Amino acid sequence: MSKRVYRKKEVTDEMKERAKELLKELTLEEKIGMIHGNEIFATKGVERLSIPPLRTSDGPMGVRAEFMPDSFTRIDDNTDSVTYLPCNSAVASTWNRDLAYICGRTLGSEARGRGKDVILAPGVNIKRSPLCGRNFEYFSEDPYLTSELACEMIQGIQENDVAACVKHFVANNQETNRLNVDTVIDGEVLDRIYYPAFRAAVQKAGSYTVMGSYNKINGEQGCHNKETLKDTLRDRWGFDGVIISDWGGVHDTDKAAFSELDIEMDCSSDFDNYYMAEPLREKIISGKIPEEVIDEKVYRILILMLRLNMLDGAKRSKGAYNTSDNREACLSIARESVILLKNEDLLPFDPDSTKKVLVIGENADRKQSDGGGSAEIKALYEYTTLAGIRMLLGGNARVDYCLGYTSNTRPEHRNIGWQSESLMDGGGSRAKAAEEDEKLRKKRRELREEAISAAKDGSYDQVIFVGGLNHNSDMDCEGNDKRDMELPYEQNELIEELLKVRSDTVIVMQAGSAVSMERFADKAHALLWSYYAGMEGGKALAEILYGEVNPSGKLAETLYRNLDQCSAHALGEFGLDERVEYKDGLYVGYRYNEKYNIVPRFPFGFGLSYTEFEYREPYVNTKEGYISCRVCNTGERNGKETVQLYLMGEKDEPVKELAGFEKVFLIAGEEKDVKIYPEKLLPGRRYIITGSGDSIRFEVECEENIDT
Numbered sequence: 001m002s003k004r005v006y007r008k009k010e011v012t013d014e015m016k017e018r019a020k021e022l023l024k025e026l027t028l029e030e031k032i033g034m035i036h037g038n039e040i041f042a043t044k045g046v047e048r049l050s051i052p053p054l055r056t057s058d059g060p061m062g063v064r065a066e067f068m069p070d071s072f073t074r075i076d077d078n079t080d081s082v083t084y085l086p087c088n089s090a091v092a093s094t095w096n097r098d099l100a101y102i103c104g105r106t107l108g109s110e111a112r113g114r115g116k117d118v119i120l121a122p123g124v125n126i127k128r129s130p131l132c133g134r135n136f137e138y139f140s141e142d143p144y145l146t147s148e149l150a151c152e153m154i155q156g157i158q159e160n161d162v163a164a165c166v167k168h169f170v171a172n173n174q175e176t177n178r179l180n181v182d183t184v185i186d187g188e189v190l191d192r193i194y195y196p197a198f199r200a201a202v203q204k205a206g207s208y209t210v211m212g213s214y215n216k217i218n219g220e221q222g223c224h225n226k227e228t229l230k231d232t233l234r235d236r237w238g239f240d241g242v243i244i245s246d247w248g249g250v251h252d253t254d255k256a257a258f259s260e261l262d263i264e265m266d267c268s269s270d271f272d273n274y275y276m277a278e279p280l281r282e283k284i285i286s287g288k289i290p291e292e293v294i295d296e297k298v299y300r301i302l303i304l305m306l307r308l309n310m311l312d313g314a315k316r317s318k319g320a321y322n323t324s325d326n327r328e329a330c331l332s333i334a335r336e337s338v339i340l341l342k343n344e345d346l347l348p349f350d351p352d353s354t355k356k357v358l359v360i361g362e363n364a365d366r367k368q369s370d371g372g373g374s375a376e377i378k379a380l381y382e383y384t385t386l387a388g389i390r391m392l393l394g395g396n397a398r399v400d401y402c403l404g405y406t407s408n409t410r411p412e413h414r415n416i417g418w419q420s421e422s423l424m425d426g427g428g429s430r431a432k433a434a435e436e437d438e439k440l441r442k443k444r445r446e447l448r449e450e451a452i453s454a455a456k457d458g459s460y461d462q463v464i465f466v467g468g469l470n471h472n473s474d475m476d477c478e479g480n481d482k483r484d485m486e487l488p489y490e491q492n493e494l495i496e497e498l499l500k501v502r503s504d505t506v507i508v509m510q511a512g513s514a515v516s517m518e519r520f521a522d523k524a525h526a527l528l529w530s531y532y533a534g535m536e537g538g539k540a541l542a543e544i545l546y547g548e549v550n551p552s553g554k555l556a557e558t559l560y561r562n563l564d565q566c567s568a569h570a571l572g573e574f575g576l577d578e579r580v581e582y583k584d585g586l587y588v589g590y591r592y593n594e595k596y597n598i599v600p601r602f603p604f605g606f607g608l609s610y611t612e613f614e615y616r617e618p619y620v621n622t623k624e625g626y627i628s629c630r631v632c633n634t635g636e637r638n639g640k641e642t643v644q645l646y647l648m649g650e651k652d653e654p655v656k657e658l659a660g661f662e663k664v665f666l667i668a669g670e671e672k673d674v675k676i677y678p679e680k681l682l683p684g685r686r687y688i689i690t691g692s693g694d695s696i697r698f699e700v701e702c703e704e705n706i707d708t
């Protein structure tokens with residue numbers, strides 16, 4: 001509970017000297033080869049100087065499968081299946097820095113184990129609207145929570161001699177027209193909402209690389225934007241690492257050459273024609289662009305390689321993929337990522353007295369790993385919830401399964417061309433309405449009837465529904481935003497009917513972004529929220545349902561009742577093609593709800609436990625810069641609690657903003673002092689300490705005259 005110490009690998013004089021020496025030896029052709037993709041996921045090396053190519057891979061949930069050098073066709077041998085980690089939204093809902101670090105360490109080790117130099121993660125964009133197709137890849141609506149967890153992840157990744165690539169810089173909060181949409185956004189809003197995670201990633205955690213975004217920011221493309229890349233990232237924040245374009249994010253040779261961008265990547269195999277390839281070489285030869293502009297880029301790439309021990313036969317970490325430790329890491333994260341939203345004395349179930357269970361819902365037995373866009377994972381395995389329940393209960397209980405509804409498409413991956421096609425059609429458009437034809441409606445009616453009639457059978461000890469979203473291309477998926485926040489595939493009808501015949505049906509939502517639960521949230525007696533929680537996710541969920549694990553996840557995003565409660569839609573603009581003005585300003589997520597007294601279905605920070613916690617004795621220690629309180633586990637089970645500290649705003653400020661948090665484990669009856677260190681204690685300002693959402697609250701005031 002003391003302040004976190006970040007280890008950052010600074011550039012030494014020796015590295016600088018060596019990079020300069022190598023730079024002198026390189027020909028123009030060789031330098032050009034190093035600053036653009038020469039394979040879909042790698043640059044060109046310089047064999048005669050033993051400079052290897054820079055090998056990259058997605059992404060946030062594990063290392064992506066191996067592709068042919070010049071296309072998105074998988075090599076598809078049996079050696080590139082990997083550990084499938086929980087997505088960043090799941091990591092965020094653990095509110096556990098240690099787990100974020102473990103997640104990063106695992107990801108870095110897997111990446112190095114697969115021979116990668118840069119892992120294209122983490123994604124730290126702010127969840128501005130529940131409709132964004134890539135929300136599952138991001139942590140939270142809150143910049144502080146995102147920063148804290150992303151820094152841990154980056155530290156973990158980079159311990160393995162692999163570079164993190166924090167993405168997508170910046171304000172990449174929608175997929176609609178993602179290649180060209182102009183995000184119009186105020187400087188203060190950037191500074192306080194959209195920049196902090198990137199700033200922390202480079203300044204605190206020392207991320208070696210940053211990925212420029214596809215979208216424009218205030219009129220200029222993210223990959224050659226002066227305001228964001230030069231004025232902010234390099235000049236204000238002193239970033240000395242490498243800036244990599246998003247795949248196809250470069251639009252102009254001159255602009256790219258004169259910008260701070262170092263490496264151009266794309267989805268096409270026409271490598272020589274990339275903007276920073278032949279076209280740039282010709283301009284340099286004809287004297288239109290001075291060679292020095294690319295020298296700076298190559299210098300930074302060489303420094304990166306030195307930091308990663310890639311040159312001069314340096315001793316380098318070899319990583320390890322598919323180890324049991326890595327799988328154990330997945331399980332630990334998944335266990336803490338599940339959020340108990342409602343529990344009226346229903347959970348946990350007793351496994352010993354369970355003889356017959358009915359599980360309903362497509363997501364109960366749907367593998368989610370191999371979808372979602374560039375975050376797709378060729379997982380070594382993935383336990384679904386159904387598998388988790390059967391594994392936990394063993395052979396003495398009967399677990400029946402009904403599909404209940406269908407999305408009509410099992411994972412629709414393996415359109416090998418989707419990534420390059422997504423650039424051709426302008427980088428994604430608003431989701432096309434799925435063809436809900438009569439045949440499909442009939443099929444769903446039949447599935448519903450089958451599930452309802454099974455649920456009516458009085459012999460089941462428990463009925464568990466697992467639904468939500470998936471990675472289909474109109475759901476939680478790169479390249480498209482969702483049409484609305486309704487629960488799709490007629491699940492509302494199914495859940496309503498289920499609750500009529502079995503009011504004790506447990507409802508589990510598995511999704512990567514908020515969906516409206518208005519049609520059943522009041523009626524259900526137990527409600528759980530899970531993100532795409534990795535290869536061990538189904539096991540973790542079963543352990544929570546049957547009480548082997550006490551849930552401790554808290555929402556890292558607001559679960560709205562409807563879209564009107566979300567500021568991006570109520571105040572701002574979202575999902576437009578040309579220009580999206582962020583009129584919602586600072587009022588993103590709970591900042592908006594608090595300011596306008598809007599009560600969402602479940603607030604940011606909310607999450608229940610099977611035990612109870614009491615908070616006592618709030619205390620401000622201005623000298624050491626922390627605020628503390630005593631937390632007591634007054635219930636009958638051991639459990640973890642996340643204590644949250646919010647800074648109260650003054651006049652025109654957001655009502656409250658997250659300023660610190662700490663997660664503690666308390667055995668039943670135990671109590672502990674929990675100290676929270678905000679970035680700095682502000683004199684004369686008020687803070688609140690709270691547990692789950694708004695339920696436990698203290699207000700404390702910091703003295704006026706403190707030495708900060």
Ligand code: BGC
Nearest residue numbers: 058059120167246247374419
């Ligand atoms: C995505 C990036 C990803 C890259 C490489 C792009 O489509 O926006 O997040 O890292 O592809 O696959």
